Structure formats: C-alpha cells, structure tokens
Amino acid sequence: MSRREIASLGENETIDEVYLVSSKQLRPNRQGNLYLQMQISDKSGQVNGMMWNANDHVYRKFEDGDYVRVQGTSQFYNGAMQIIVTSLDRVDPKDVDESHFVQLGGAEIDRLRGELAGMLRAMKNPHLRNLAECFLIDEEFMQRFCRAPAGVKNHHAYHGGLLEHVVNLMKVTQAIVPFYPQVDADLLLIGAFTHDLGKIDELSYDKGLSYSDEGQLIGHLVMGVSLIDQKAAEAEKLGGEAIPQELVLRVKHMVVSHHGKLEFGSPKVPMTLEALALNYLDTLDAHVISYGQLMKEDVNTDSPWTIYHSSIGRKLYKGEPSS
Known part of the structure; x- marks a missing residue:
C-alpha cells in the first residue's frame, strides 16, 4: 500500500500513517476541556493536527520530533488542511524509513x-x-x-x-x-x-x-x-x-x-x-x-488559483491543471 503523503491528502480521508510530530501543545478550550495541538509533517509538507478531549497522559506519550502513528480524519479548516486525530502512538525510529522525512x-x-x-x-x-x-x-x-x-x-x-x-x-x-x-x-x-x-x-x-x-x-x-x-x-x-x-x-x-x-x-x-x-x-x-x-501544498487542487493567504495578502496563480 502506497504511503499517504501530507501533500496528497484530500478532505475527509481516513488517516492511518506514520508522520513526524512537533510543536505539541496541550490547551484548554473555552469550556475548560483540554485538546492537543501539534504540527504533523513528512518531506512533502506539514499540516496542523488537533486531538479533542486530550489529557496529560496523551501529551506525554511522545516528544517533539518523534515519529508517531497518527490515526484520524483530514478536513479543510479556514482554507487549509488539518488532521483531526483520534489516536497517537510513538513509533521506534528503527522501524521508520527516514527517506520519507528527509528533504536532502x-x-x-x-x-x-x-x-x-x-x-x-x-x-x-x-x-x-x-x-x-x-x-x-x-x-x-x-x-x-x-x-x-x-x-x-x-x-x-x-x-x-x-x-x-x-x-x-x-x-x-x-x-x-x-x-x-x-x-x-x-x-x-x-x-x-x-x-x-x-x-x-x-x-x-x-x-x-x-x-x-x-x-x-x-x-x-x-x-x-x-x-x-x-x-x-x-x-x-x-x-x-x-x-x-x-x-x-x-x-x-x-x-x-x-x-x-x-x-x-x-x-x-x-x-x-x-x-x-x-x-x-x-x-x-x-x-x-x-x-x-504554498502552491504545492494548496488544497484547491481543481482550481488554477490557491486559497487566499492572509500572511502574504493574496492568492497565487498556479495555472490550469495539466491534463
């Protein structure tokens, strides 16, 4: 089975894949319930990951920079892809093909x-x-x-x-x-x-x-x-x-x-x-x-234009999709 790279994820896809996880934060929502926010990446790109109803035990299951088997569902939020995580398990680096994560x-x-x-x-x-x-x-x-x-x-x-x-x-x-x-x-x-x-x-x-x-x-x-x-x-x-x-x-x-x-x-x-x-x-x-x-990771795969990026104040023109 082929690997599900970050850049190839579409909306509402079921995810069960090993990724690199970093920038983890355990935060309370407005009701005081804890959720886990993190960056999920491989060499093709990175997305935001959210795990609702998290706790300190889940937070301590892995460290920033660990390889983690992520299970969940992909979705668009504010024009960007993210993963709603349902399960996280740390993976031994010896069992990981690092070529999926190394750019150079x-x-x-x-x-x-x-x-x-x-x-x-x-x-x-x-x-x-x-x-x-x-x-x-x-x-x-x-x-x-x-x-x-x-x-x-x-x-x-x-x-x-x-x-x-x-x-x-x-x-x-x-x-x-x-x-x-x-x-x-x-x-x-x-x-x-x-x-x-x-x-x-x-x-x-x-x-x-x-x-x-x-x-x-x-x-x-x-x-x-x-x-x-x-x-x-x-x-x-x-x-x-x-x-x-x-x-x-x-x-x-x-x-x-x-x-x-x-x-x-x-x-x-x-x-x-x-x-x-x-x-x-x-x-x-x-x-x-x-x-x-931004063009490579754009979620508007069927459009010649990217989504609007507030950080640069514009959309970007990718050109018509090649047939």
Missing part, C-alpha cells in the same frame, strides 16, 4: 558543502578568504551549519535547508555581479554566506524544528555579528595580519540589515550597495521557495 540526503549535503567551500575559497580578497576559511575549517560549526534549517515554517524549513538556501543565494550573487561592476563581488558573496549564520543557534533542530531560548531572546542577526567578530579574530591569526576594520564593519552591516526594513526585524536598513543587493536577493530566494511551497 547525505550525498546532496556533501555536494552543497563542496560548492560552498569552492566559491568561498575562490574569492580574490585575501582577508575575506581567510575569514571564510576560519568557518570552513571549524568542523563543529560546519556540521551544525549543514544540518540547520533556514526557518521553522516559511522557507527551507528542513534539515540542510540553511545550507541549500545559502549556496543558492551565493550562486545568484555570482550571476548578477557582472551586470553591476560597482558592487564588490567578494563582499556580496561573503554577505550571502554569513547573513543567516546565527540560525545555527537561533533554531533548535535536534528533535523537530523550533526556536531556542537564545534565538527568541536575541535573534540570528545579533548572534551572526557575534560569530563574525569571533572568526575575524581567528582570521587575523591565520593570515598573520589585521583585517581592515571597515571591511569587517561592511560584512556585519550586511548581516544586521539583510531583512531590509526596521519593521521586518532589521536593526538597520541597507546603507551600502552590497547590503542593498543582498536584501533583495535574499528576499527573492526566500519568497520563490515559500510561495512555491
């Missing part, structure tokens, strides 16, 4: 890591090359960087997602700089590499995807600046000379301004050409991926 396999991670190192080591600026090298030779850092997601929901929200996002963004920067000779190619490339580095500590991804305490209290932009300061000091020892402070300042400015606007979480708006370019290119990559995921 080991070979793909290794390929992306090789591309990342190749682009960084090809930079002409020796100071920026030494700075990048201090990250690349730090195996503990690289292991975490290659495993981290780029987010918990909106884009590249899976193990290896940060690496994939960064490598793709670096390739995009290399593609556009020939048309803008006034932009420093190496500086923009190192900005693409460093802009989200703080996410290795901002996010928690050992079991499920969530925010760490440090991530919620400080955030990846500030955390990224701290990482750059640390590696800049190491790079001066590696290169045997001081890195120009203006150069380090420009790199840190790209990190703190890459969200583009103060209301989007940037403590500073872009004030250099490289920071401006990084903001637009990062937004492009993130939005193309996240909007594409």
Whole structure:
C-alpha cells in the first residue's frame, strides 16, 4: 500500500500513517476541556493536527520530533488542511524509513558543502578568504551549519535547508555581479554566506524544528555579528595580519540589515550597495521557495488559483491543471 503523503491528502480521508510530530501543545478550550495541538509533517509538507478531549497522559506519550502513528480524519479548516486525530502512538525510529522525512540526503549535503567551500575559497580578497576559511575549517560549526534549517515554517524549513538556501543565494550573487561592476563581488558573496549564520543557534533542530531560548531572546542577526567578530579574530591569526576594520564593519552591516526594513526585524536598513543587493536577493530566494511551497501544498487542487493567504495578502496563480 502506497504511503499517504501530507501533500496528497484530500478532505475527509481516513488517516492511518506514520508522520513526524512537533510543536505539541496541550490547551484548554473555552469550556475548560483540554485538546492537543501539534504540527504533523513528512518531506512533502506539514499540516496542523488537533486531538479533542486530550489529557496529560496523551501529551506525554511522545516528544517533539518523534515519529508517531497518527490515526484520524483530514478536513479543510479556514482554507487549509488539518488532521483531526483520534489516536497517537510513538513509533521506534528503527522501524521508520527516514527517506520519507528527509528533504536532502547525505550525498546532496556533501555536494552543497563542496560548492560552498569552492566559491568561498575562490574569492580574490585575501582577508575575506581567510575569514571564510576560519568557518570552513571549524568542523563543529560546519556540521551544525549543514544540518540547520533556514526557518521553522516559511522557507527551507528542513534539515540542510540553511545550507541549500545559502549556496543558492551565493550562486545568484555570482550571476548578477557582472551586470553591476560597482558592487564588490567578494563582499556580496561573503554577505550571502554569513547573513543567516546565527540560525545555527537561533533554531533548535535536534528533535523537530523550533526556536531556542537564545534565538527568541536575541535573534540570528545579533548572534551572526557575534560569530563574525569571533572568526575575524581567528582570521587575523591565520593570515598573520589585521583585517581592515571597515571591511569587517561592511560584512556585519550586511548581516544586521539583510531583512531590509526596521519593521521586518532589521536593526538597520541597507546603507551600502552590497547590503542593498543582498536584501533583495535574499528576499527573492526566500519568497520563490515559500510561495512555491504554498502552491504545492494548496488544497484547491481543481482550481488554477490557491486559497487566499492572509500572511502574504493574496492568492497565487498556479495555472490550469495539466491534463
């Protein structure tokens, strides 16, 4: 019997399948009765799960990031798919085919890591090359960087997602700089590499995807600046000379301004050409991926349009279904 992937679920289908469960919360309703809310996912997507008349015993049957056999019924609610869960049982990971839950396999991670190192080591600026090298030779850092997601929901929200996002963004920067000779190619490339580095500590991804305490209290932009300061000091020892402070300042400015606007979480708006370019290119990559995921997971399977998404203020046109 074929596996029932999240993305293929229709309305009022009977569910009996193993999924990854995270973000569990035991909540009271208006009458004071407890219900369990959770995120249910596989590599095809994720949906909200609701279990009515739950209790503390059910809540403690599994932890965030566990594989769980979910029984219940799918339904549309406010234009989105969800699963009304009737039964939950934790499944031993040894009995699970992890390929159903992994977006990027080991070979793909290794390929992306090789591309990342190749682009960084090809930079002409020796100071920026030494700075990048201090990250690349730090195996503990690289292991975490290659495993981290780029987010918990909106884009590249899976193990290896940060690496994939960064490598793709670096390739995009290399593609556009020939048309803008006034932009420093190496500086923009190192900005693409460093802009989200703080996410290795901002996010928690050992079991499920969530925010760490440090991530919620400080955030990846500030955390990224701290990482750059640390590696800049190491790079001066590696290169045997001081890195120009203006150069380090420009790199840190790209990190703190890459969200583009103060209301989007940037403590500073872009004030250099490289920071401006990084903001637009990062937004492009993130939005193309996240909007594409909304189209892929859309419940309006018979319509060329997605449902209206309040988070982006629009519906999306998917095109006429192929015959």
